[in-house]
Amino acid sequence: MKGDPYYDGVTIWRRVQFKRSFEKELCPSFAFSFCDMSEKPFQGKTALVTGSARGIGRAIAEDLAAWGANQVILDVKQEDCDRTAKEIAETYGVKTIGIACNVINSADVDAAAERVKNEFGGLDFLVNNAGILRDNLLLRMKEEEWDVVMDVNLKGPFLVTKAFLSMLMKAKSGGRVVNISSISGLLGQAGQANYASSKSGLIGFTKVVAREYAKKGLLCNAICPGYVRTDLTDALPDAVKEELRKSVPLGRPGEVKDISRVVRFLCSDDAGFITGNVIRVDGGTVIGM
Ligand SMILES: NC(=O)c1ccc[n+]([C@@H]2O[C@H](COP(=O)([O-])OP(=O)(O)OC[C@H]3O[C@@H](n4cnc5c(N)ncnc54)[C@H](O)[C@@H]3O)[C@@H](O)[C@H]2O)c1
Numbered sequence: 001m002k003g004d005p006y007y008d009g010v011t012i013w014r015r016v017q018f019k020r021s022f023e024k025e026l027c028p029s030f031a032f033s034f035c036d037m038s039e040k041p042f043q044g045k046t047a048l049v050t051g052s053a054r055g056i057g058r059a060i061a062e063d064l065a066a067w068g069a070n071q072v073i074l075d076v077k078q079e080d081c082d083r084t085a086k087e088i089a090e091t092y093g094v095k096t097i098g099i100a101c102n103v104i105n106s107a108d109v110d111a112a113a114e115r116v117k118n119e120f121g122g123l124d125f126l127v128n129n130a131g132i133l134r135d136n137l138l139l140r141m142k143e144e145e146w147d148v149v150m151d152v153n154l155k156g157p158f159l160v161t162k163a164f165l166s167m168l169m170k171a172k173s174g175g176r177v178v179n180i181s182s183i184s185g186l187l188g189q190a191g192q193a194n195y196a197s198s199k200s201g202l203i204g205f206t207k208v209v210a211r212e213y214a215k216k217g218l219l220c221n222a223i224c225p226g227y228v229r230t231d232l233t234d235a236l237p238d239a240v241k242e243e244l245r246k247s248v249p250l251g252r253p254g255e256v257k258d259i260s261r262v263v264r265f266l267c268s269d270d271a272g273f274i275t276g277n278v279i280r281v282d283g284g285t286v287i288g289m
Pocket residue numbers: 050051052053054055056057074075076101102103104129130131132152156180181182183224225226227228229230231232233
């Protein structure tokens with residue numbers, strides 16, 4: 001019935017579908033003349049992914065750039081940041097800068113926030129991705145191995161989120177924070193007392209940020225990847241990799257795109273009612289939890 005919001009929603013949706021098929025299939029050349037086909041969902045937005053010079057972080061930066069978001073590539077070494085920033089800028093045509101920053105150093109993090117404010121005027125998406133492993137059985141785990149993993153994987157997201165919070169709260173269509181945790185933080189893998197504790201802690205942190213800033217329109221979620229092929233996991237012994245592969249019901253390791261596509265969804269308008277969530281992307285490894 002006309003006037004009914006559902007009716008109007010459906011009608012508008014049908015009209016949009018018709019316009020899309022008209023533009024794409026029925027008359028692409030005519031459509032090109034009146035419709036800006038280059039418009040992308042994240043055009044004019046800015047994203048910062050920590051640890052984005054390589055691996056999962058780089059894939060996330062690329063997927064957000066492919067939808068038009070300008071990029072801050074943040075990692076430990078300036079040359080790594082610059083190389084990735086240049087490749088992303090050339091491939092996706094977005095403004096991209098590289099910032100060398102150790103996420104456990106608050107002076108580095110505050111300087112990065114100042115630079116982002118000056119260069120982009122704000123921040124829309126923050127992805128806390130930088131993370132490290134220092135596996136050892138608890139009996140043999142050194143205090144330094146505990147400290148450095150907790151610092152990078154948990155204190156890092158605290159410092160970075162805090163430094164960028166005011167910019168994220170001012171983001172026009174609502175800021176987004178995505179924290180890259182791990183299924184280890186859910187399961188507690190042997191040999192990972194430090195890593196599992198840090199990733200569990202990151203889930204708690206995610207829920208607090210989600211609650212504290214929901215009224216400011218800021219959404220915060222965590223992703224728990226399972227076994228994903230990257231430099232981090234390539235360094236594991238072959239026998240361990242084979243065991244990990246066997247533990248995945250889908251029968252294969254994850255690829256970086258399996259993770260980055262979910263981050264992109266969480267940053268999109270389609271995820272506007274999702275906050276404080278923990279999403280497993282693990283090929284079914286933790287089915288049942
Ligand atoms: N690969 C997996 O199977 C897997 C599974 C679950 C969770 N994760 C998580 O995903 C994230 C990315 O993992 P990856 O496999 O791409 O790792 P990776 O080692 O390939 O990349 C991590 C990046 O973070 C950067 N980094 C490390 N310490 C940093 C610091 N102090 N400051 C700034 N940058 C720093 C590194 O230089 C590197 O570029 C990590 O948080 C990891 O714990 C990975």
